[in-house]
Amino acid sequence: MASSEVALPRPVGFPLRSAQGRRILIATVLGASLAGIDSNVVNVALPDIGRDLGASFASLQWTVTGYTLSLASLILLAGALGDRYGRRRIFLIGVAGFTFASVLCSVVPDVGGLIGARILQGIGGALMAPASMAILQSTIAPDDRPKAIGTWSGFAGIAGVLAPFVAGWLLSLGSWRWIFLINVPVAVIVLLVSLRHIPETRDGESSGMDWGGSALAVATLAAATYALTAIPANPRGPWAWVSAFVAVAAGIGFVWYERRTPSPMLPASHLKSRPFVMINVMTFIVYGAFGVFSVIFTIALETVSGYSPAKAGSSLLPITIISLVLARSSGKLAARIGPGLQLMVGPALCGVAALMALQVSPGAGYWSVVIPLQCVFGLGTATMVAPLTFVALSSIPGDHAGVASAVNNAVARSAALLWIAALPPLVGLTGASYTQSEAFLPGYRLTCIICAVALFVSSALAAAVFRSHTRCDRRPLLVHPLLHPPCR
Structure with missing residues (x-):
């Protein structure tokens, strides 16, 4: 069937077990994976990029924050674009633009050009990210959406976590420029599947930009x-x-x-939803800590512990395995018991992992130090991401799925942007400190402690706000069942 002929079954959407539902899930997962691939690849390559281009730590920060800046700035507008002009259309434009910018990153002559190409990548990512989740929310049958979001949150990270291992291998064979070409074959698959199998959806009430x-x-x-x-x-x-x-x-x-x-990007009515507001506060704390920790941890393994890029990248594999095993179950569990317990436990586990990262030092053991902390971190993220994402999407009306997705993505990306910009210089990570173990280690350890405290605060916030949603609710079902799961 041609893409123009694909129509949604009315009024419920496609069951996840159907062939059409699986195709939609595959396309959105792979599309979301593109952004994950790029973020993790760049983190592994930062030391090599800095040495090759003679860049300061501030310039390296901008290769990360330049991407995140355009992504976070435009993602709300992109969500509204999808709601008005079609989520599939905006998704495809984003994938194509992101891929073009990736090729530019591989040929730039200096760090200024790389930052510019990364900003273009962020524009493509801004178009992809909210459309990806909004497509799931608007095309998958309601009863299957928690499971679909759980699968999306787990499998969308697989390519992103495998990418550092591949990037490290490419770095050991040749130039850092090769790593940006990893996106191209994934993007081709996404475009082909999306053009043929994703139906177009939009918000009929959207009135302006x-x-x-x-x-x-x-x-x-x-x-x-x-x-x-x-x-x-x-x-x-x-x-x-x-x-x-x-x-x-x-x-x-x-x-x-x-x-x-x-026609505001964020309608004032959405701010009246307490679950929506509080889940985005948690998102800002959690993803800010995740963003800065992921950057400094990878650099620490290479600069402080002397790991090769391939070895540093492979240390992220436990997160992939744990996500594969637990992602769908995490979404199903949240739908059954409510999000409260998982939103408390997940950040706390990640906070423990951040404290375990204090053990990273010259000669730190791969199996005794790095892999255990990554397992704890992976368990925390697998526990938390699916319920956090689904609460963000389901706490306002479904017709505004694009805006809800865009707001949550904007909060997450803005948090990473601001934390990565602010925290390293505040703890003394400036200039060429990323090249010297003695100069890097004190700031790295202080950052780990700050991230751990932030994650524990997020866990406490979830306990205060969502604790009542860990049991079934005997009141009339006025909101989505994930927020108040009915008694069985």
Whole structure:
């Protein structure tokens, strides 16, 4: 059947066990995997990129934050684009643009060009990410959505976690430039499957695009990122403080504008949903800690412990295995008992893993130190990601799935952006410190402690907010069953 002929069964969507449901899941999982591939690949390659291009630690930060900046800034607008013009269409444009930018990354002559290409990648990622989850939310049968989201959250990370191992192997054979070409064959598969098998869906009530809000969001995040990077390194630099002022002014302008525009990126009604607000607060804490920890941990294995890129990348494999085993079960369990328990336990386990990472030192054992902490971290993420994602999507009406997905993605990406920009210089990771074990280790250890504390705070927040959702609810079912699971 041609893609134009694919239609949703009314009114429920495709069962996950159907051939069409499985094809939709495969395409969205692979599409989401592209962003995971790129993030993890770059983390492994940062030391090699820095040495080859003569880049400072601040420039290396921008190869990460440049991507995250455009992704976080535009992801809300991208969610609205999908709701209005078609989620499948926006998803395909994002995949194509992301792939083109990946090829550019592999041929740039200097670190400035790499940062520019990474910003273009972020634009493609912004179009892909909310559309991926919104397609699942709008095309899969309601009873199968928790299972689909659980499978998505686990398998979407597989390629992203395997990628560092492949990247390390490519780095040992040749140039870091090769690693960006990993995306190309995955993208070709996604485009072919999506064109043929994903039906088009959109929000019939979508009335306009918030271009002004998007511009203010870009200005806010760009200025804040520059200020957070520059002020700790050069507190007397005038441009750093000018950018801080611009960030505050643009942020205030964004709030003012969103309250008055007829087509806001974030409708005020969504902020009345307490589960939606609180799950996004948790997302900001958790994904901020994840973002900065993933960057410094990989560098620490190579700079402090002397691991090769291939060995450092392979240390992430336990997360893949645990995700494969537990992802779908995690989604099913959340649908059965509610999200509360998993949202408490998951961040706490990740916090324990961050404390275990303090053992990384010169000559740290691969099997005695690195693999155990990655297993604990993988268990924490597998426990938490599916219920967190599904609460974010199901706590506002289903017709606004694109906006809900975009908000949660924007919060996660903005958190990573701001944490990666602010924390390294605050703990003393500047200049060429990433090349010297003695200079890198103190800042690395302080960052691990800060990340652990943040994750424990997130666990406590979940206990306070979602504890009542760990048991069945005998009240009338007024919201999604994941938030108040019915008694059986």
